[in-house]
Amino acid sequence: MLKRLFSLLTPLWLLMAWLDASAQHAAAALPVDKLSFQIDSLQKAHHIPGLQVLIFTKDSLLYQRNAGLRNLKTKTPVTAQTLFPVASITKSLVAVATLMLVQQGKLALTDEVKKLVPDIPIDNPWQTTDPVRIAYLLEHTAGFDDWSMKAYAYNNPTISLQEGFTIDPQARRTRWRPGTFMAYSNAAPPVVARIIETKTGHEFESFVRQRIFTPLGMKRATFHRDGAALTDLATGYVGKDQQEAPYWYLLARPSGGLNISALELMPFVQMLMGRGSFQGQQLLSPALVDRMETPTTSLANRAGSQQGYGLHNFITAYQGHLLHGHDGAGIGLRAHYLYQSGLNRGIIFLINTDGPAFFKLRDAILKLVLQDIPAQLPPEYPLSAAQKQTWLGYYRPSHFRIAKTGWFLGLTDLLRISEEEGKLVFYDGLGSNPVRLRPIGAHRALRLEKQGYTPELTLVQDDRHEAVLVRAFGAGIQANTATKTSALGAWLPVALGHVCLLIIGLCVLLGFGWLGRGVWLWRKGRRLSALPVRISLFVYGLSYVVMLILLNGEGNHLGVVSPQSMTVFVTSVLGPLAALGALASLLGRYKQISGRFDWLFMSVATSSAMVVVGYLGVWGLIGFQTWA
Known part of the structure; x- marks a missing residue:
């Protein structure tokens, strides 16, 4: 009876908590001085050459920080006009462009990819019963492998989208039943971009410029090293010794070819915060923005998980608040945009180096931006002894992002859930510290991490009826799933x-x-x-x-x-x-x-x-x- 009451009251509680938090804290003042101090301190401590940081609402800019150098050799400073290669953030443009065609009735997210682009081979053993659909490509649940080393190393500024499909065809092989498990793959976005080209008769970049860049005033953004990117592009730096990285002419630009400044990326994020509207223009319907933010196709999401990877838009959970966005990692460059429409807050930060500085900067910014906003954690679900037992045990990584890494991850990454002092705790790898779990359903739990993050774990069953632990998508995770196994x-x-x-x-x-x-x-x-x-x-x-x-x-x-x-x-x-x-x-x-x-x-x-x-x-x- 108690659990039934819990299931009935939880949605109401979440709605009331969200409305209360939105009303009280939407206009909370930013700690500007603390932000600048933290950003400058981290930049100095971690030798970040240059950076751009923006904090904004759907209508206005609240905070801007441009600091450091975009090129160490020429000593050229980062300004508001500096462009950064933002890598995988480009994928969000692919999703919005697709949804625009859905809005026009030219596409449906359930459309079978093979029927739309039969000239692009996809090796799918489940084609008859489970064909790859557009939504699977956008949510990375098609089962594709990620690009090979050859594809990542490919460096040709003139290659066309169609030519790119010949470089790494083996990546488009479904390794498990499509629409079950998520594994991030750069091989999927180009296929969607090609669908857009066949439906519109326009080159992908041209369509995006006409339908997204122009209405949002993104005049200097480019997919190529041309225009403003010839004069104002930040140089990437790799490693502790800050070796200058060459410009990366990506194999398929829809996967990560965008060059843009934080200031020009902001209208795109504001449009999403405004539920598809920007300065009186309705680019997308609110329902389609909601769909972009809501992962639905994986087993974890069908089991009730509210976290995961939507349509090239993934969730970062901080103190229970679900922030949407996407990050990007290039050679010596990192980028991220985050937003929470209910709290009316958006964040963009771009840096021209790799390493831990990116994550420390993200942690510091989120902590300060959300410091006066109460946590929004759902009530703890009362697990029965039998339900608790289903969680306990060891899990080995499975469904790898890059198939070839499985030989090593299978030997070094070992996950475990145990019960300590009556509470579930999670060990995320060998030698890791225990993280307290907060059950929010019979098969769902939040990880209460020290930094304030609250990513979700979901327990599902695969085709072989084996228990699979699904982790919320995050940067650096090479396997979002782990299959339960015995101690031996x-x-x-x-x-x-x-x-x-x-x-x-x-x-x-x-x-x-x-x-x-x-x-x-x-x-x-x-x-x-x-x-x-x-x-x-x-x-x-x-x-x-x-x-x-x-x-x-x-x-x-x-x-x-x-x-x-x-x-x-x-x-x-x-x-x-x-x-x-x-x-x-x-x-x-x-x-x-x-x-x-x-x-x-x-x-x-x-x-x-x-x-x-x-x-x-x-x-x-x-x-x-x-x-x-």
Whole structure:
């Protein structure tokens, strides 16, 4: 009875809380001095070359900060006119352009993509029962892989949208039933943009300029390095040493090619805050803006989750308030816009560097902008003992954003939910601190993070009736889902993975010792026992150490034929060959090994090497051509 009453009263409570918060705090004064102090302090502490920060309502600008340099070499300052490449924020324009055609009756979000653009191949094993639809592309629930390294490294300023589809066709393969799980993919927006082109007869960029840029007064915004971008574009900087990043001519501009200033991006955000209206112009109906902000196609959303990724518009939950927007990450550049229409607040911040500075700046701005606004948390749902039990246990990452990363994330990321002092707590990875969970439904809970964020977790079942934990979309998350497993299923791969990594490191360290000892014995006319085994294990370990270092490196060198990518290819072949050589040599010379430790280590190391080779073979990482 109590739970039934809870389910009836929760929507009413949320409505009353929202109305109360809106009425009391919509006109709350901004702490301007504190904002400037925090921004300047973070810029200095984290060596942010330049930045733009705006805070505004749907009708007016409340705060503006342009600081630092857009180019360190020329010492050119950031001004209000400085353009920043805003990367994936571009996707929001794709969504709005699509909704404009929906508004005209030329498209429906449920339209089958294959029927609209049959010339773009999509590999969908579920085509008969579950075709890919426009909404799936916009919400990233089509199951597409993300771009390959080759696609990310592609750098051609003149490539057309249609030509871009030939570069990485394998990304358009549905890896699970469309419309079930979300995985962010840059391969989806170009398909939607092409649909827009076929329906309008105009190039995507031309359509956006006519229907979005012109009405909103975005006169200097551009998808190319032309116009204002030739004279006022911020340069990106990478790493602690602030290496200048080259301009990124993206493979498909609808995925992230927009160059714009914060001041010109503001009208676009104000239009969304105004429910499709800007300065008397109704670009979109309020219902379509609501749909853009509301994710609906995933299993988590169908299970009642109010968070996730809408139509190229995702939710950032802070103290229970749901802020909409999108971020963008380029080479040495980060961008984000956020807004909450009920509170009448919008935020834009653009910086020309990467790293943790972006997130610290976001945290500081949100904390100050919302400091006088009470938290808006729904009441805690009273879980029964049986319901609580369904949450408890271990979860391994699944449904990866980039399929090739699964081999590593599956060994290093382990999620767990446990009960401590009668409350559910969440461990988001190995060595992470516990985060308190606040159940808001039988299968939904909020993470009460120290910074004030309250992202949602949703428990659903996949096609195989396995429990899957769905995390709210966020920057840097390579797998938004994790599938429940046993304690053995959780810890065995992690333990084996770490033991194998340790042995790889020991093979390298001991290998240098073996080489030195072998040379010393050779000079004395003697020979180190089982030398072929030792050399093989040393080559095996060194190959994979080099491969891991290169795969973890920065830049797009791996996406083209380069010394780095060729080295990865060579080591991905040399490692397995050396492991097989170690096995063959060990079997033929095990009687020659002097010393119990040597025999034990070589036996364990060789067995470990065969496990590693088999595992990487399953993931397709033997003969890994990163440029292909």
